Amino acid sequence: MTPLISTRDLLVRIGGHEVCRAFTWTVQPGECWAILGRNGVGKSTLLASLAGLRPCTAGEVTVCDVNIAVSPSPTFSAALPHGSLRSLAQRRSYLAQNHSDPFPSTVMETALIGRHPHLGRWDWETGADRAIARAALAEVDLAGLAEREVHTLSGGERQRLAVAQLLTQQPQLFLLDEPLTHLDLSHQVAVMELFRRRTQGDAALVAVLHDPGFAVRYCEHALLLFGNGEWLAGPSHEIVSAENLSRLYGHPLREICSNNERWFIPC
Amino acid sequence: MPSRRHALSVLALLLALAGISFIVALAAGSIAVTFDDLLAALFGATFDHMGGNTLAVEVIRGLRLPRALGAFAVGGLLALAGALMQVLLRNPLADPYVLGISGGAAVGALLAMLSGLALFFVNLAAFAGAFAAMLTVFGLAHGDSSWTRTRLLLTGVIVAAGCGAVVALILSIAPEAQLRGMLFWLMGDAGQVSEPRPALLVLAAGLLIALPFARELNLLARGELLAQTLGVPVAGVRRGVYFLAALLTATAVTTAGSIGFIGLVVPHLTRLGLMKLGWGNDQRLLLPAAALAGGSLLVLADTLARTVAAPQQLPVGVLTALIGVPVFLFLLGREKSA
Numbered sequence: 001m002t003p004l005i006s007t008r009d010l011l012v013r014i015g016g017h018e019v020c021r022a023f024t025w026t027v028q029p030g031e032c033w034a035i036l037g038r039n040g041v042g043k044s045t046l047l048a049s050l051a052g053l054r055p056c057t058a059g060e061v062t063v064c065d066v067n068i069a070v071s072p073s074p075t076f077s078a079a080l081p082h083g084s085l086r087s088l089a090q091r092r093s094y095l096a097q098n099h100s101d102p103f104p105s106t107v108m109e110t111a112l113i114g115r116h117p118h119l120g121r122w123d124w125e126t127g128a129d130r131a132i133a134r135a136a137l138a139e140v141d142l143a144g145l146a147e148r149e150v151h152t153l154s155g156g157e158r159q160r161l162a163v164a165q166l167l168t169q170q171p172q173l174f175l176l177d178e179p180l181t182h183l184d185l186s187h188q189v190a191v192m193e194l195f196r197r198r199t200q201g202d203a204a205l206v207a208v209l210h211d212p213g214f215a216v217r218y219c220e221h222a223l224l225l226f227g228n229g230e231w232l233a234g235p236s237h238e239i240v241s242a243e244n245l246s247r248l249y250g251h252p253l254r255e256i257c258s259n260n261e262r263w264f265i266p267c
Numbered sequence: 268m269p270s271r272r273h274a275l276s277v278l279a280l281l282l283a284l285a286g287i288s289f290i291v292a293l294a295a296g297s298i299a300v301t302f303d304d305l306l307a308a309l310f311g312a313t314f315d316h317m318g319g320n321t322l323a324v325e326v327i328r329g330l331r332l333p334r335a336l337g338a339f340a341v342g343g344l345l346a347l348a349g350a351l352m353q354v355l356l357r358n359p360l361a362d363p364y365v366l367g368i369s370g371g372a373a374v375g376a377l378l379a380m381l382s383g384l385a386l387f388f389v390n391l392a393a394f395a396g397a398f399a400a401m402l403t404v405f406g407l408a409h410g411d412s413s414w415t416r417t418r419l420l421l422t423g424v425i426v427a428a429g430c431g432a433v434v435a436l437i438l439s440i441a442p443e444a445q446l447r448g449m450l451f452w453l454m455g456d457a458g459q460v461s462e463p464r465p466a467l468l469v470l471a472a473g474l475l476i477a478l479p480f481a482r483e484l485n486l487l488a489r490g491e492l493l494a495q496t497l498g499v500p501v502a503g504v505r506r507g508v509y510f511l512a513a514l515l516t517a518t519a520v521t522t523a524g525s526i527g528f529i530g531l532v533v534p535h536l537t538r539l540g541l542m543k544l545g546w547g548n549d550q551r552l553l554l555p556a557a558a559l560a561g562g563s564l565l566v567l568a569d570t571l572a573r574t575v576a577a578p579q580q581l582p583v584g585v586l587t588a589l590i591g592v593p594v595f596l597f598l599l600g601r602e603k604s605a
Contacts, residue, residue, distance in 0.1 A: 053495055082500045089498030100490050102357045103538070109547045116486060117498045121479055124271045124551070147545065169497070 002065065003028050004092075004173045004204045005050060010059035011229075014045045021229035023059070029172070029202040032195075034215035034236065037225035038249055043208045044097060044177050046225065050206070051094040051175050052080055064091035064173055089117035093171035097178055099162050101150045108146040110161055111137055114168030136167035139194055141187070155182035163191055167198075174198070176207040180214070192218045212253075213263040216240050224248050240264075269546040277541070277552060281559035285339065288563040292335035292570040297577055298326050308332070337460030337522060338569040338583070339562035340467040342529050344519035346537075346561025347473055349530030350554055351512040354488045355505060356416055362531035363516040366423030369525040370430025371400025372517060376524070377437045377449055386461065389452075390521050397517030400426055405509065419509075455526030455584030457569040469518040474558060476511060480504060481551040488550070526565070526584040528591045533561040539598050564591075 005027040012019040019042030027033060035043050049056045052068045061068040066084045080088070093114075101110075111133040112125050119125065137143050140160040145153070153161065159182045166174065174195060180188045196218055199205045206223075209215045215222055215236060222236040226248060232239050242255040245264055252267040269277070293308070294300045300323045308327035348363035356365070363369070375396020379389040408422040434453070441449060452459070460466075477484070483504050486494035495501045519526070537557040538548055546552065565583065568590060572583040 051496065053492065082498075085495075085500060086498040089496065094496045096490075096492050096496070099493075100357075102359065103353075103488055103548045104542055105489075105548050106545075109549070110489075113486060113489065113493075113497065116482060119482070121482075124274075 001029055001202075003062075004064055005206070006062050007050075008060040010061060011057040012042065012046055012049050013057040014042055017042065018229035019046050020225060020231045023231060025223070025233055027173075027204050027206060029204055030199060031204045031221055032199050032219040033204075033206040033221045033223055034219035034240075035206065035208045035223045035225065036210075036212060036215055036240070036245075036248060038227060041225045041227035043225055047094070047175050047177050047206065047208060051092060052085070052088050053094065064088060066091075086117055089169075091171055092173040092175060093166045093169045095162055095166055095174070095176040095179055097181070099158055105150050106146070107137065107142060107148050107150060107153070107161055108133060110150055111146075111164045111168050114165040114170075117169065132170065133164070133168045136164040137161075139167060140164045141190065156184060156187060159183055160187065160191070163194075167194075172203050174203065174205040174207070176205065178208050178210065180209070180211075188214070212240055212245055213261075216262050269541075269549060269552050273546060274549075274552040277544075277546075278555055278559065281556055281563070285559055285563045285566075288566040288570075289335055289339070292338070292566045293327050293331050295570050295574050296326070296331065297574075298323055300327065333463050334457055334460055334569065335566050337463035337466060338457040338565045340463055340470050341457065341460075341519045341523045341526060342533075342565025343470045343558040343562035344466060344473070344515045344522075345526065345530035345565075346533035346557040347470070347477070347554060348512045348515040348519065349561075350534035350537075350550070350557045351477065351484075351508050351515070352530075353534055354484045354550065355508045355512065356420055357488060357490070358416075358420070359535065360531075361420075363512065363519070364427065364525060364527075364530065365420070366404050366513070367400045367426035367430055368397045368404075368513050368516045369520050370427040370434070371403075372397035372520040373453060373525060374430050374433045374437070375399075376452055377434060377441075380445055380449055380452070381437055381441055383445075386459070394517055394521040397513070397520055400430065401510075401513040401517065405513075451582050452524040454582035455524040455587075456580075456582045457523050457526075457565070458573070458580060460523055463522075466518055466522045469515065470558065470562075473511060473515045474555060477508075477554055478551065480507070481549075481554055484508070484550040484554075485548075488548070524584070526587060528584070528588045529561050529565055532591050532595050533557050533564060536560065536595065536598065 003026040007023055007025045010023040011021055035047065037043050048054045050061065050063060052063060066088045068080065112129060115125055115129045115132070134146065137146055140163050142157065142160055142164060145157070150158070163179065179191060183191060192214060195205050207219070219236055221234065222240050224232040224239060224244060232244065242253050242264060245253045253264045254267050256263045256265060293305055304323040304327065308324045345363055352361040352363055352365060353359055372393040376389050376393035379392035404423045404426050408419040438446065438449060483494065483499045486497055486499050487501065487504060491501050534553065534557045537553055537560050541547065541552060541556070565587065568587045569583045572581040572586045575581065
């Protein structure tokens with residue numbers, strides 16, 4: 001199987017700060033990865049670089065068979081040609097941390113946005129596209145709100161709508177930047193389980209998470225970013241340990257086992 | 268989100284509104300016009316046997332029709348440019364003039380008037396001024412290639428303020444006799460339209476260029492990052508939108524001076540109307556709908572401007588604001604209580 005992400009000797013730098021150095025890594029279909037690290041170590045930067053949304057500093061990245069050329073161009077827009085931008089958009093999705101809605105719009109409209117990469121220039125959304133969006137809204141528990149104005153949603157509902165937009169896009173690779181923000185506990189579990197179902201086939205997931213308990217519960221793999229270019233990647237049952245996490249967060253953590261599940265609490 | 272069929276029916280309705288506005292514009296005025304005169308004027312030889320009143324036919328063909336066509340083109344241009352600017356700046360308060368294009372045109376036009384040049388050169392100077400302002404803003408905002416919205420907006424606003432100061436300076440040193448013409452130009456006046464065809468052509472071309480990218484614009488309005496994630500070449504589309512909006516605005520301002528209000532409010536009115544129908548904010552429908560609505564509105568406003576206090580002619584820019592402000596506030600108020 002071709003990996004969905006493969007990097008070789010990647011260097012990602014932001015504002016003079018190294019996020020990861022000599023980063024060689026692959027994500028295979030069916031894998032779930034959690035990215036853990038302190039605030040400001042560059043978890044989002046790395047994720048955006050992998051999504052092809054910002055240029056890396058050096059090295060090679062291939063995402064969904066698209067070679068994201070590493071260019072020294074300092075512009076915000078990665079210098080990807082339109083064709084690869086589009087084929088990338090058909091296969092990988094990216095959940096940003098913030099969602100803004102400067103203009104009024106309905107929930108259904110916002111979910112349908114995810115169909116864009118699959119539509120031709122003159123196409124309009126068909127009944128099939130609407131059905132996909134409706135199913136996605138139902139999956140995140142927003143079925144009844146399809147005609148609601150986006151501005152009237154709560155923070156958690158808006159976050160779930162962003163997840164629904166991702167599902168509507170029907171990608172193979174999910175790149176999620178803090179997918180659980182604003183969600184209550186039951187929806188945190190629901191959203192993680194939903195993504196786990198989606199990645200059982202040939203899809204994969206890479207998510208920035210803040211709770212190591214969730215990371216070990218839902219992701220078999222973890223990537224720890226220590227903040228000085230150092231990183232550690234591997235099976236989460238091995239590398240997500242109280243010792244590594246204490247070093248990662250710069251705060252002592254204690255591991256608690258219950259019903260064969262491991263949770264970590266700050267001392 | 269509307270289906271294609273819904274969108275076409277809305278546009279057909281707006282096209283009918285545009286037709287009505289033209290009939291009103293051609294029929295209204297100090298010289299009475301019959302239906303036969305209208306047909307004779309519009310369709311020429313075919314209806315000559317009806318023997319339309321020749322004076323009326325002349326007035327329609329020579330005066331009212333070019334003026335109405337010019338007003339329609341300018342209204343459409345401003346509304347389309349406004350809708351594009353609002354997407355580009357992701358700011359509902361943006362209008363075609365916010366980036367200083369009308370200011371540049373005003374400086375050019377007023378300088379030409381001050382030197383006593385003919386109308387053709389005034390128009391030329393206005394267009395040159397608009398173009399210079401557009402390039403200045405683009406060059407300065409694009410300087411270090413980090414083309415952020417805030418930087419663009421700030422540069423535009425500052426350039427507009429500078430132009431405003433120059434306009435005030437020209438007005439204060441201009442001889443008494445030229446002041447009235449200058450003020451009319453500044454307030455916007457469709458009476459100065461001599462040749463409506465270039466503006467109509469630019470409007471049609473602008474719509475044809477913008478419409479294939481309308482879904483990309485939908486995404487851009489929601490955020491650059493999201494648009495790029497979903498495969499929109501953001502930098503190129505933004506540059507295209509900027510230059511298209513600037514060209515539309517420059518054409519409108521050159522044709523009839525800086526008519527206010529249409530560019531800001533018509534896109535909002537259209538958006539409000541479409542939202543009420545449950546069809547949301549889809550640029551594929553919004554752009555042509557705003558162009559049609561803006562054109563019709565300006566034709567009606569201009570007709571009112573030349574008839575309401577006849578023989579005195581009012582500058583249409585004043586009227587668009589006087590009618591539009593209460594209508595808009597009313598709609599906005601109802602929106603809140605709903």
